[in-house]
Amino acid sequence: MLDSQALRSDIESVARRLAARSFSLDVAGFRAIEEERKAVQVHTQELQAVRNQFAKRIGQAKSKGEDVAELMAESGRANAELAELEKRLEGIQQRLQDFMLGVPNVPHESVPPGNSPADNREIRKSGTPRALGFAARDHVHIGERLRLLDFGSATKIAGARFVLMKGLLARLHRAIAQFMLDVHTQEHGYTEVYVPYLVNAESMRGTGQLPKFEADLFAVPRGEEGKFYLIPTAEVPVTNIVRDEIVPLESLPLKFVCHSPCFRSEAGSYGKDTRGMIRQHQFDKVELVQIVHPQDSYQQLEQLTSHAEEILKRLELPYRVVALCTGDIGFSAAKTYDIEVWLPGQSAYREISSCSNFEAFQARRMQARFRGEKGKPELVHTLNGSGLAVGRTLVAIMENYQRADCGIDIPLVLQPYMGNLKAIEPPP
């Protein structure tokens, strides 16, 4: 959510910056509601003051034993109008709130302008795709040849966009997550957290998934009309740790890492990435979350991104870092770096991590604050990034470390997590 003060004082420049991400801010609409709000609120508060004065006088008169019938009658009359106004004000404020919740974040000035992924800017590249000496197969071919990747069973059990892994491949998947957690907790200073995978609507609103993107979520009914939502990323429960909190200045930055499953309905992605386990309803991810002092957030974004990159470096997977353009950044983000890993099976770089600074956008929704240098509560800045998506990392390893016989060499750093196994061999 944006600062409503900023919208009031300089809506034109906000609208201009939002236009860069092809969001057209309803300036006239906002002004109209805002004008109405002002008039109604001022009048309401005046009448409330009158009511309070009457109540006070009645109390005083009563304590002196005076007759208050006249005062009470007068007060009652004044209150009739008040009740109506209060109701109207509530409606206006609700509309204003709904409006604000639907406005995306303003891109940071360093975000490259553009309308489509084609305008994203490559920032740096690391590693070079190794020469295989044979035609690269994709992970589906390799996994099925190894009989360790079973899409048929997953489809039978659940449906499309699910996968079932077996044996050493399931173990490799687990090893990848363990490795990531160890690096981030032991070397990058993150505190590991285990969190609920089902969350309430307030949490989803806090990080920006609701109210706009309900269709992307899985919901579980609960009680009369309540519901839980399955987390689409650990970002949601982890960031909401600080919702409605005032954290002490000295505890910043808070750095959390969380391995969790992620559930996405992938509504609107029909036909995209239908082959393999690139786009699934359920996948594992190791997520990095930082809660920081506003003045540090862009520096921390660079740091957080480098933490994610470090995993790819140690796995010796070629990748590049891309700054998303204004038209491609997510709803809540002010700036985003995508990290894309090289997939020989597709001869392409594919997203494996997305690292974003949300500035105060999520913090304002969550009322996540710290007590500033002057002793006043101020909004924190929030950041997060995948460090990394586990399933896609597995895909990248399968494709980059494939051998001619469809065996997979195990990256050196993962061997200790695999009982020192050096490779997964194909069955005869």
Add this chain to the structure above:
RNA sequence: GGAGAGGUGACGGAGCGGUUGAACGUGCCGGUCUCGAAAACCGGAAUACGCGCAAGCGUAUCGUGGGUUCGAAUCCCACCCUCUCCGCCA
């Protein structure tokens, strides 16, 4: 799921339906005293929003939402959460 107790400011803890944004204590900040500190004493301190150039004034907030009332932290209803006991359970 059943029975009971409870949710008040940073914390502990008061609070007859009426000058209560909320006693008292602890903690915090400033000051006096002191060579300095402690103690003691004095003073100051909530959050959000609105109007205003400002000083300031106003409104809201005692788990949440409704209701009763001229007036609700105080009364009524619903819900949420916490704790204790019972049942069930990985």
